[in-house]
Amino acid sequence: MVTKGAPIPVTVIGGFLGAGKTTLVNHILNGDHGLKVAVLVNDFGAINIDAALITSTEGGLYSLSNGCVCCGLNQGFVEQLEGLLATRTDIDHIVIEASGVADPSRIMDTVRYARFAARLRADAIVVVVDAAGFDDAIAAAPGLAEAQIGSADLLVLNKTDLVDREKLDVWHARWTFPDTRIVETTSSRVPFDILFAGQVLPSGIASTFSAEPVHEPxxxxxxxxxxxxxxxxxxxxxxxxxxxxxxxxxxxxxxxxxxxxxxxxxxxxxxxxxxxxxxxxxxxxxxxxxxxxxxxxxxxxxxxxxxxxxxxxxxxxxxx
The missing domain is CATH 3.30.1220.10 (CobW-like, C-terminal domain)
Known part of the structure; x- marks a missing residue:
C-alpha cells in the first residue's frame, strides 16, 4: 500500500502488437492483489471487464468491486493524469498501457515531468514479448520491437507454451543480459508480487532509450x-x-x-x-x-x- 501523501507508483506496460498487453491488463483488473489500481489504456473497448465487477461510473472512470478503476486514454495524456489525481485520492498504483507501436520509455518520461514530482513515482516499464512471434515483430517493424525491450525494467516473455525450451533459450541468449529481470508466462499471468515490486528508477535512466526507433509508420x-x-x-x-x-x-x-x-x-x-x-x-x-x-x-x-x-x-x- 502507498503511504498517505507519498507519490503514487506508476507502471507502464509496453510491447509489440498482439504480445499480450491487454491480457495482462485484464489480469490486473480481475486480480486479487489488494491494491486500488487505476488503469489507463489506449483501446478501452478491448478490455474485457466482467459487468459484475463494475460498481459505478464517474467522470469517465469505471469503478470495480476490487477497488480498481479503468478508463481510456481519450484526451491529452498530461491532462488525463491531472484529472485522475484530482478526482481519486485513494489510488495505490497507476498502470498505463502503451500502444503496440509506441516506445514506452517516452510515456514514462512524461510521468517524470517536474509537475508530477511530488505526486507520481516511476516504478517500472514492463514490456510484454510474444515468445512465438518475436521474429515476426522484428521483421514487421525493424527497430521498434528492439527499442521496446531495450526500455524494459521487467520483460514478460509471454506465450511460452507455443514454443519449445530450446527456442526460449536462444531468445534469452540473443535478447537479454545476465542482469535482465524477466518472467516467462502463458496468458500474461505475471505474479502480482513481481509485477508491483519494481524498484525506483534513477532520474534520467530512460534517456538511453528515448530516441525514436527507425521504422515505418x-x-x-x-x-x-x-x-x-x-x-x-x-x-x-x-x-x-x-x-x-x-x-x-x-x-x-x-x-x-x-x-x-x-x-x-x-x-x-x-x-x-x-x-x-x-x-x-x-x-x-x-x-x-x-x-x-x-x-x-x-x-x-x-x-x-x-x-x-x-x-x-x-x-x-x-x-x-
Whole structure:
C-alpha cells in the first residue's frame, strides 16, 4: 500500500502488437492483489471487464468491486493524469498501457515531468514479448520491437507454451543480459508480487532509450460489410496476408448465422465463437488491419475480403 501523501507508483506496460498487453491488463483488473489500481489504456473497448465487477461510473472512470478503476486514454495524456489525481485520492498504483507501436520509455518520461514530482513515482516499464512471434515483430517493424525491450525494467516473455525450451533459450541468449529481470508466462499471468515490486528508477535512466526507433509508420484500415461471409474464404485471405500486415482483429457473421471474434497476430489466426454480436457494431462484419508502411497493400486486401462476402440481394421494390 502507498503511504498517505507519498507519490503514487506508476507502471507502464509496453510491447509489440498482439504480445499480450491487454491480457495482462485484464489480469490486473480481475486480480486479487489488494491494491486500488487505476488503469489507463489506449483501446478501452478491448478490455474485457466482467459487468459484475463494475460498481459505478464517474467522470469517465469505471469503478470495480476490487477497488480498481479503468478508463481510456481519450484526451491529452498530461491532462488525463491531472484529472485522475484530482478526482481519486485513494489510488495505490497507476498502470498505463502503451500502444503496440509506441516506445514506452517516452510515456514514462512524461510521468517524470517536474509537475508530477511530488505526486507520481516511476516504478517500472514492463514490456510484454510474444515468445512465438518475436521474429515476426522484428521483421514487421525493424527497430521498434528492439527499442521496446531495450526500455524494459521487467520483460514478460509471454506465450511460452507455443514454443519449445530450446527456442526460449536462444531468445534469452540473443535478447537479454545476465542482469535482465524477466518472467516467462502463458496468458500474461505475471505474479502480482513481481509485477508491483519494481524498484525506483534513477532520474534520467530512460534517456538511453528515448530516441525514436527507425521504422515505418504504423497504418491501419477497417473493412466493414453487411450480410454474411464465407469463413473458409476469409481464413484463406487472412492467412495469406502480406508480411507487412501484422495484426487483424474484429467480428464476423458467417453463412449459417454463426458469429466469431477474429484475432490475427503474425501468422497465428483464431476464430472465437460468440453467442451474440457485441453492442455498438455498425456492420455485421468488421475487421481492423494493422501494418507498417505502404507495403500493407490494404486496397488489394479489401477487395479479397469483399470476395468472401455473400452477395446482398437487391432491395425489393413494390409491385406495379
Amino acid at each position: 504504423a497504418v491501419s484500415a477497417t473493412w466493414r460489410r453487411e450480410g454474411a461471409v464465407d469463413l473458409k474464404c476469409l481464413q484463406k485471405v487472412l492467412t495469406g496476408l502480406p508480411t507487412a500486415v501484422y495484426r487483424a482483429k474484429g467480428f464476423l457473421r458467417t453463412i449459417g448465422g454463426r458469429r466469431f471474434a477474429v484475432h490475427l497476430v503474425g501468422t497465428r489466426l483464431s476464430f472465437e465463437p460468440m453467442a451474440n454480436a457485441p453492442e455498438g457494431l455498425d456492420a455485421d462484419n468488421i475487421l481492423v488491419l494493422i501494418g507498417f508502411g505502404e507495403r500493407s497493400a490494404f486496397e488489394t486486401i479489401m477487395a479479397h475480403l469483399d470476395g468472401c462476402a455473400e452477395p446482398i440481394p437487391p432491395t425489393a421494390t413494390g409491385a406495379g
